[in-house]
Amino acid sequence: MDSKTISAGRIADKVNKGELKARDLIEKVLQKAQEQNNKLNIFCSIAGAEALEQASAVDQKIESGICLPLAGVPLAVKDDFMYKALPTTLGSSQFKSFNPPYNAATVEKLIAAGAVVVGKTNIDNMGIGSATLDSPQGPTLNPHEPKRVAGSAGAAALAAGICSLALESDSSGALRQGASHCGVFGLLPSAGLVSRHGLAIHSGSFCRAGVSALFPEDLPVALNVISGYDPRDAATAAFREMNNRREKTDDLSNLVIGYLEALPGSVADLRRSLFKDTLDQIAALGVGKVEVIFKHLPEALRAFQVIAAAEASSTLLRYDGIRYGQAIEADDLELLYCKTRRATLNGEALTRSIFGTYFLSKGGYELYYRQALKVWTLVRQELKAAFEQCDLLLMPVVRTEPFLASGEPVFTDLYENDLYTVPASMTGNPAVCLPAGDLDGIPVGVQLIGKRLEDVFLLSAAVKITPVITSAPQGLDGGGN
């Protein structure tokens, strides 16, 4: 049995019924993970005995009569989540042998629900980036077009048919962009819904934990497992507000979807056409559509970059070789800090650390940082106004095809690619990426953005919409659930 041909829900069902042994499945998955990793560079580390022990523990629980929602489901975990059994490298050679002393809250919950960690997935240095081009082991290749990047290694692990679920992080859009490039489903939950305890964040305002899956039906199950109040992450107090929010919808005829008529940011014509076609396909279900205005989308992107850099410059200070990371020996403490931090940070993480400090310094603070905070207020108001006219927003995910794996894109191209993903990042709204077709054989997704804390409503609508915009999961061999 191959994990890509059936959904996580079906795997759990078969394991719970005793029709499939988790250990048998995971043995095959680990073998496939090694094979695909050699081709696509998906994992930083692949579990061996640890995964088999977890799978055996799941089988024992099932035999003792316990039913688990994710029994035996092969899980990929991004390498910025703490997991005791494998190194957490944060995309830095200075952390290559760092085994955390505890599991992230999300990892703990997924394992308790029966999921089995297959490996830690490739990551940009310090988790900053959406293409893995800043990873010390090089970029993860797209299973659909290996000359190009996958965007997110977790999405690649799904599309390559290794895992059925991927635990991922998202600040500027890595989770959603990877899902779009690899033809899988990616959920960025509302801010505060999922604990970030044990997630090595670089931006307190924007980093969130989310999940990706090959089948949309698996996202609500996974969200139910990982969401909840956690006293170790005060932001999860928001979870308590969910009680009064809209839940599942079975009737799409009352649904109104907002969309942007003019897509800013030089989106290629074929992508525009695909987006419009998707909108029309959804409208054909009887869903209402209304044009909404998001006047300051380009400025939102710039405000995001300034705030994210400022926050990274502060957050990444902890990787100094004394508190975290392997120290580079030096004659005095100041030099030890400087050498260690230079060895630890590279690419965008290094740039953000220095530019973020500049934005927080005299001269940069008033001009850039304070202005960015005001534009953040404006962005929230524009999104709130849009949601007064509609239930969900439909937006593209990315402007262009995935970057070439051998390329060195200029920074403006890297930043501009986040144009459509940063609004939900800035406002705390949930967003789900759905495969909507392909261009030249490379999948293209769209994202539905929901009202804050209405994740269940968003996902139920997404599950109903999916069949009309995509005929099958976009894993390499497709297949039904």
Place this chain on the structure above:
Amino acid sequence: MADVSVEELIRAAEIVKIELTEDELERLHARLTAYKKWLEPLLEVDCSAYEPLLFGHGALNVLREDKAEQNELQGLGDCAANYEDGFYVVPPIIE
């Protein structure tokens, strides 16, 4: 808008404690100059009617119950290169 000077960039690198080579400084200076150009539309937005947003998600602060519990300090300390009796051991700063 004044261009950022190399000295300002060196100062930022010193504050954030990152050692840079001359080549890196030159590259970052060119990048920051281009970056500031890219940011110009941000500065053109009339924000006179808006207050800065300091926390994006509107949640109120929540404090946990004040009770003693087992902490993970030893485990976290063990991640450091040198950790003894609850202290991080660092190179001497006074000869």
